[in-house]
Amino acid sequence: MTTVRTDAIVIGAGIAGVKASIELTKAGVSNIILEARDRTGGRLNTVKTPNGRSFDLGASWFHDCLDNPLFEKTIAKGDIKFYFDDASLNLYNKDGYIHDDERLVPIFEEMQTYLETYWTPKSRENDVSIREAAYQYLLKKKNVLTDFQLKNAPQLLRSFELWIGSSWDILSARHICGDKHLGRNAFCLDGWSSVYNNELAELSQISGCGDDTKRLETSNKLYLNTEVKKITFSDWRKEITIKTKNTKTNKIDTYICKYIICTAPLSILKLQKNEVGSIEWSPKLPKQISSALDNLSFSALGKILFEFDEVFWPKDSDRFFCLPDYDAEMYNKVKRGDTNSGIEIRTSEKDIKSAPDAEGFTHPVLFLNVYRMNGAPALACLISNPLTKWIEADPQNRAWPVIKPLLAKIVSSLPNAPKEIPAPKSITCTNWTTDPYARGSYTGLTVHDEFEDGIQTLIDAKGIFDGKGRVRFAGEHCILQGSGCAHGAWRSGAREAAEIVKRINNSKL
């Protein structure tokens, strides 16, 4: 057992952790990073496909481009290419291409206004799922909607599923409308690992490791394969002791510090004491923190890249969105004017038990036309829970049968549509739901969550150990300005480093 002493310990080598370490190091606060995985980057993870192309399993876009300092930094540096994939979005349902004349997009926009009018982040009491909200909208407006619109407009509302990663059965009407997007979204063409690596290189430089980020490990600044098991505070010595287990060697080590910045994902913090991968706190976290964790949720956006020999789908659109087939029960009840939707109120997903209908159109799927981005004959599909969890359990067998009928319909609108849709050369899929250090993708917006208050409680981080603010939380789940995003995580890392620097400086006075 080795024992290491340092001023501050950063748990997690994602972009929040690296940014925190950079700012601590710059301020002269000694610090190390502990990372459970055998790689850095966390939920920024660019992989190579079997055909040698880069694909981001984690973050893919610079979001909120009006308020994204990481995007601005990247542009200023000038070495990373991006693509605004917002030129055009084609809509399809089971019957094929949906023409503008159906007016689904204006109705979708009106539904969003309806959500914003009847639910606000402050209206805690009357939160409902967006499925229920869609029902209420239809009931109110059915006299001015066509039959096609009554059937399909609510399915377009399910495009929210592909922002958050959970189904409309549990997505919160109250929180969805507070989820403001500050500007356009730029798809990162070079992979987010390149953005992350720029940060890691900065850390390497200021840590005296030069350009070789591998030296962060050999010089004991960054510890990979190091799973945090227990965090103990000694009130007598005013010290925090972190007990870790090396995932390769099972070696137990001890790290002692005054401050920690914990960037473990929300999903890990939410684990119960005896669950695999859980972190034990001694003394345990105070009630307000554990309540905040209970009242936040974690979703699972999935992504699947299909590589083909050539492009056989429309080349003139950035995105194709396939609406699920209409909800016959919802439609019939609305037609009857039934004020009770009968929609079940729940806050957790129902797992998929067997393969979805072979005809497809059971879940919303957004296709990104990768060809438009970089010329590659590839399509990336975004999916949400519960489909993500089901496909990620066996992507090589499960993904294509779900996607193929959708792609066939997309292609059918082309003048020279191929008779048979070619099978993909490769399938590259996310595995966040099966990754024990992720257990999903990022923070969700579930009915009855206390999203803003919960996040603020984690930011405040009061009442932990001796109440001196030694334990800080950072990551995409600990920030409101860019929540769920890489730039938000990055911002939160800088913020928490500054909090620790402030405390250290105050203690010197």
Added chain:
Amino acid sequence: MTTVRTDAIVIGAGIAGVKASIELTKAGVSNIILEARDRTGGRLNTVKTPNGRSFDLGASWFHDCLDNPLFEKTIAKGDIKFYFDDASLNLYNKDGYIHDDERLVPIFEEMQTYLETYWTPKSRENDVSIREAAYQYLLKKKNVLTDFQLKNAPQLLRSFELWIGSSWDILSARHICGDKHLGRNAFCLDGWSSVYNNELAELSQISGCGDDTKRLETSNKLYLNTEVKKITFSDWRKEITIKTKNTKTNKIDTYICKYIICTAPLSILKLQKNEVGSIEWSPKLPKQISSALDNLSFSALGKILFEFDEVFWPKDSDRFFCLPDYDAEMYNKVKRGDTNSGIEIRTSEKDIKSAPDAEGFTHPVLFLNVYRMNGAPALACLISNPLTKWIEADPQNRAWPVIKPLLAKIVSSLPNAPKEIPAPKSITCTNWTTDPYARGSYTGLTVHDEFEDGIQTLIDAKGIFDGKGRVRFAGEHCILQGSGCAHGAWRSGAREAAEIVKRINNSKL
């Protein structure tokens, strides 16, 4: 000179005045309506074109369809047809059709978010024109915009001109972003006079005039051609005396009442004492009211209907928007990174002195494809000040030369474009700027206006005469929920009638 006594007098027989009279009458408050024009309806005015088609010179849409009780009433009644003209909007500039791949719409949306982020209705201090705001946006984002976008995106922001009716030189960044639209807009196919006439028929019924609304005049409930000259309050008799002049006979009459609801347009209320059509108040209106009037502005949205023999323009789009040619000075300054836009700060329009460039594309113009609405070979063009004022001064000679080059460009994208654009069979144009009882279209959103506060001051109507709330204001300029709209005016009429009923009931206690 005749003298008429009644409990309450409604000034103006627009939809605010008629609704006020309905509610007063229902509550048993005796009342009459004084109208300066020789017709009812005010700024709801459906006229017949030379070819016998209906065309609304005033309000055309049911706006805010999520929050429009007049729309709901109309749907419930079921006798008025409407059309949601939001299926598709084609964009054109001097070079022709603008493809989705130019991404002007996503940038327009980002510019709106930018406006909402940097200006709010509360941020009184830093108000600028949206032309200046566009400059600041471009300066911030120029590194991620193409040359085409730098030139054309700001011109798309000028589509706001066709919501408000004034130019981007004076449109307020602070107020534009507070101008929320609550739902879709339904174009009224039967003409707004039919909606108005339903209200008038209701008044006729409850006033004992049966179905014949003409009897409202003969039974001395409604006085046309009756211009209000002076409103005097006698503190001794606790009475308001209204002196009027008959515009046909020049006869002076006197009306005596306890309460008035003044629905004269903002433009009339803003007139100085000796200007033609001004209303003299004795004692004069208190400072807070006159200040509120000074700090609100009046704009001029113009509409021109062109009838043709047949449709030669695209049949598959609801609307065509022609962007003005790019602003070379703005473009060059942005390219240079000049932080000072050099854009003149002003709050009034510069009149057009000579015919705009014969090549066209000098002002934003929105074409409504009337063919899509009702099958007629006609186009309606929306224009804003200062172009409205210039064209309305001589529409038969001035309108077509401005519109023809735009239409030629719209048509040029068609496979079988006619070589020569046919001249219209008829031109029907608004005349709000030359109408002495309108002097424009409706309330504007000008830089440095105190929009919300000003309107609230008119609603509160405090300190007038004996301070007992005898004078009430109603109309599109006296309401926040539907401001500038017919349903807002209607709502305000009901609201002020209720205020008077409340006061009368209280005085009986």
